[in-house]
Amino acid sequence: MSRIALIAGEGLLAPAVAAALDQPLVYALDHLKPQVAARPFRLERLVPFLDELADQGVTQVVFAGAIRRPRIEPDLFDPRTMTIVPRILMGMQSGDDAALRAVLDVFEESGIAIRSVDEILPDLVPQEGVLTGTPSPRDQKDAARAAEIVAGLGALDIGQGAVVAQGLCLAVEALPGTQAMLDFAKAHAGLKPDPRGAGGVLYKAPKPGQDRRIDLPTIGPDTVSQSAEAGLAGIAWQAGSVILLERANAIARAESAGLFLWARG
Template sequence: MSRTAIIAGQGALAPSIAARLDNPVIAALEGFSPPMPHQSFRLERLVPFFDWLTTQGVDRVTFAGAVRRPRLDPEAFDPRTASLVPRILAAMQTGDDAALREVVALFEEAGFTVAGTAEIAPELVPGPGILCGEPSAADIDDATRAAEIVEGLGHLDIGQGAVVAQGLCLAVETLPGTEAMLDFVALHRDQRPRLNGPRGVLWKAPKPGQDRRIDLPSIGPDTVGQVARAGLGGVAWQSGGVILLEAEETAEQARAAGVFLWSR
């Protein structure tokens, strides 16, 4: 019987995916434990980990949750994984998208099919529509401007989000992530030209040409709370390209905070 392994990171995505699968194997990179029982592994012993997955009947893997680049210990590599060191080190020195493409390639070369969230749980990746609230004409313009910024920066493999208010870019997502970006916006919320004008929009989207089987951006209840604290008017995202976690709770919190949610 074939099984799916969830390569789980931090956050709510891995448990949500696990609930939709029959008898999945849960594994996590050491140091980035998900909120669920799991088998830990180290990148320095990747080939033995592949062997272990095979013994568990795994033929498909999916990646779910947040991780950061681990610090590698040169003395911890086993002989077979050591042959992959040049590829692993080269990948670690590139942008996120290029590094993740190499990770996917290693799993595929080991004989595993790699599936994305949209394939396993399509209901988590909503199509177009306004989930709650109503973006104004100014909000629509800000979302359009933010989408242009993220698309432009995406070719440089920098990030998957931006905040625009009244036509001005307040922040873009970089390595520290969305939470750090929104914390920055909260600290500089008075930079909008008209303090009583449109509050601004958080935009999220995959990078152009990104392999959508891995590292799709996500939003959830925590995102709404951060957006509200930053004084923004809403969240917009590329339909079919962003994971929506805990949709009902996210929408409920957005309505309570006066924040719109728009899959654009």
């Protein structure tokens, strides 16, 4: 019987995906703390882990949640995983997308198909439209500028987000993640030319050419609260390409804080 496995990362996405699947087998890298019960595995023993999936009848896998890079312990590699180490390490040195692609390739070569989160839960990925609030003409220009910046960053496999206020880039997303980017934007809010002008926009989008089956950008209620604390006017993202967690809660927080939420076409 064909089964599906969930590779759980941290955050609220993994529990949402687990709830939508029929008795999935749930696993997580052993250095992570997912919010769903999961069996641990190590990257250094990836091939034996794939054998375990095959023994359990797993033919499909979905990755969901934030995955922090593990600290590699060379002494823990088994002989068969050792043969693919160069591919994995080369990917990890190139950037997040390259590292994930290397891992996906290994899964697929083992006969395991990769399913995307938006295939399982399409309602988590809003299509074009404003969910709440009204982006001003200045906000729309800031979102357009941020989209250009994210496309440039993504081409270098750096990040999936940027904050732009009054045409100026206040922060970009890098390895520390979205919260660190918003904290930086908050700390440097005084750099806006007009203190009473446009507050700024957080924009998120996948990297150009990114494999959509894994690591789609994600926003949620906490992102809304952090954006409000940073003094931003709202959040925009590439329509049909970003996961919105707890939509009702995110919208309620945005309305309470006076922020707009916009799936930008």
